[in-house]
Every structure is written in structure tokens, then in C-alpha cells.
């Protein structure tokens with residue numbers, strides 16, 4: 001899953017890690033029952049309840065290492081971990097895929113289980129022997145189940161695009177009436193879809209998105225010469241030198257950071273326009289920090305205006321799992337907007353994660369949640385508007 005943590009490591013470990021993640025997911029969803037100690041993970045935790053997760057420092061090398069799982073939605077709540085005071089856990093031992101369990105005891109009480117062994121790393125409140133043994137057993141169950149999934153045994157997987165009967169997203173192939181009406185010229189869609197491409201590396205969603213927009217701007221109108229090559233992703237990374245873009249999409253990252261924040265996305269997009277002489281185009285960004293009615297109205301206005309004009313494009317910076325319900329997130333992700341259907345209040349995301357997805361429609365309110373959700377590594381998401389301001393330059 002490009003732009004997702006599990007592609008950062010090799011195939012063997014990848015399967016193992018994913019199995020582990022799915023196991024934690026299933027536990028959080030109540031598929032696996034661990035006595036009565038698996039408490040609700042929604043909202044303030046009940047005393048005696050657990051958060052399950054794993055330390056993903058080795059997988060992702062970021063500070064938002066600890067994951068918690070929302071039982072109701074299956075969504076990762078790394079922010080909740082921070083809220084509940086697990087920041088220090090990132091400094092704990094980091095050997096492989098560590099399972100942790102956290103017990104709410106007055107907002108304190110953290111216990112680590114690393115590879116089935118207890119670790120005292122930063123235990124805020126050491127637990128008694130009986131309780132620790134219980135947690136140890138819990139960790140072993142999760143690890144063993146993870147190995148079983150890694151071995152290909154009944155890797156049950158939730159539906160793509162959301163819960164059965166109430167999906168978050170609708171694939172374009174199943175919902176394309178919007179484009180069959182003469183009332184919907186959808187200029188962005190027709191310019192972008194001809195250059196729809198998938199990201200080439202796990203963390204290079206930004207490159208694919210910018211390449212699509214660059215091609216839509218400069219390779220879809222008349223007057224092209226035979227020598228005009230389309231913008232390739234590898235070419236952008238070699239020729240656009242901004243924000244350590246090339247380094248940030250490598251497996252190693254740049255100074256431990258991979259992928260781009262919204263501000264960094266704006267920087268590289270502006271640099272790409274400048275690098276290739278598209279002087280008539282500018283970039284602006286709008287971050288969304290909360291899914292408020294006011295923000296929803298503003299987002300609706302931006303997308304409606306964008307839909308009506310062939311002289312602008314929108315790229316969204318969002319949490320993909322909020323739209324696709326893919327377990328294991330949060331997956332900060334970047335893709336162009338293909339269209340906005342005002343009648344149904346849906347947005348078409350041309351998701352560049354083509355290994356797993358095709359273009360899909362999502363409701364505007366859902367998209368705002370995906371834009372405004374925060375991760376420790378990338379902050380809040382939002383959108384870029386790439387707009388033509390003059391006919392000077394293409």
C-alpha cells in the first residue's frame with residue numbers, strides 16, 4: 001500500500017507486520033475476544049480497558065509510532081495515544097514489531113510487551129505480576145495470530161471502501177452517470193484522466209499527483225510539438241529541487257522524514273511550475289483543522305468553483321483510510337481531485353495508490369474528515385489549488 005507503512009519493509013517482514021496489524025485490528029473490533037479486558041476504545045477509555053497497538057518505529061521511523069484502534073470505526077488513533085500520554089513509548093526499546101497494551105488506570109499505567117517479552121522501557125506505573133502475566137499472554141496471542149496471518153491462514157480482510165451496506169466511497173466504475181450528462185463538462189476530469197498514473201514508490205504519492213497536474217496543465221491543450229514529452233515522475237524528482245523532494249520519497253527518507261506535509265507539497269508544486277516555465281500558474285493551499293460546518297461550506301465552495309473552471313486544479317492531502325476504511329492507518333496520502341458533483345455533494349478522488357484503488361467518489365463531509373484529521377508526522381491535511389493567473393507562460 002503505497003504511502004503506507006507496511007511497504008517500507010521487505011516482503012517477508014511485510015506480511016508478518018501486516019498480519020500483526022490486522023490482528024490488532026481484529027482484536028480492537030472484537031473479532032478476537034481477550035477475556036473481559038478488551039474494553040471499548042471509543043472516547044474516554046473505561047477503567048481497566050486496553051488499547052492495543054504496536055510500536056512501528058522500526059517500520060516507519062517516525063514519532064507517531066504507537067497506534068491505538070478505534071473499536072467502532074477500526075480507525076487508528078495515534079493522536080489518542082498521544083492524548084493518553086504514550087509519547088514516551090516511542091523512546092522505548094525498538095526491536096521489530098512490538099506489541100503493547102495499555103491499561104487505563106486513572107490515565108496512567110503503560111506496559112510494554114516487546115516480542116513477547118516485558119520491557120521496562122518507560123513504564124509509568126509498573127503492574128503487578130498477575131496483571132503483567134495477563135498482558136504478556138495477550139501480547140503472545142496477538143503475535144501468534146499475526147504469524148498465522150503471515151503464513152496465509154485465513155487472512156480475513158474487511159471490505160474495500162468501507163463497511164458493508166454503508167461504504168464511504170463508490171468506485172467510478174460503479175458510478176459514472178455524472179460524466180454522461182452534457183450539463184457536466186468536468187474539464188479537470190478530462191484533462192487529468194488522460195494522465196492518471198499511480199505512484200511508483202511507497203511514499204511518492206505527491207510525485208504522481210503533481211505529475212498528473214503538470215501534464216493536465218501543459219500536455220492537454222493544442223499546439224503540442226512532437227518533441228513534447230509528458231512529465232514523468234522520475235524526471236520531476238531529478239529536476240525539481242525543492243524541499244528535499246527526491247530524498248523524502250526514498251525508503252530512507254530525509255532526516256527520518258518521508259512524504260510531504262501540505263506546506264511541503266505546496267513548495268514542491270510551486271517549484272515544479274517554476275522549473276518548467278509555467279509562469280502563468282500559481283499555487284495556494286488551504287489547511288483544514290476541524291470538520292466544522294463553516295469549513296464544510298468553504299470546502300464546498302472551493303470544489304464547486306474548481307469544477308466549473310478549466311483553469312485550476314485541486315490536489316488533496318488527506319488520510320486515505322478515512323475514505324477507504326483500509327485497516328492499519330492513518331495513511332497520510334495525496335491525490336488530485338477529478339470532479340465534484342454538486343447534486344450528490346460527492347467528490348471524485350483520482351487516487352494515485354493504483355495498486356489498491358481506482359478512482360472513487362466520496363461524500364464531501366467524509367472528505368472533510370479525511371482532510372482535517374491530524375497525524376503527528378504530517379499535521380492536518382487540506383488542499384492545494386493550482387490556478388492559472390495569466391496566459392503568459394502555458
Ligand SMILES: [Ca+2]
Pocket residue numbers: 188305306307308309310311312313314
Ligand atoms: Ca478546475
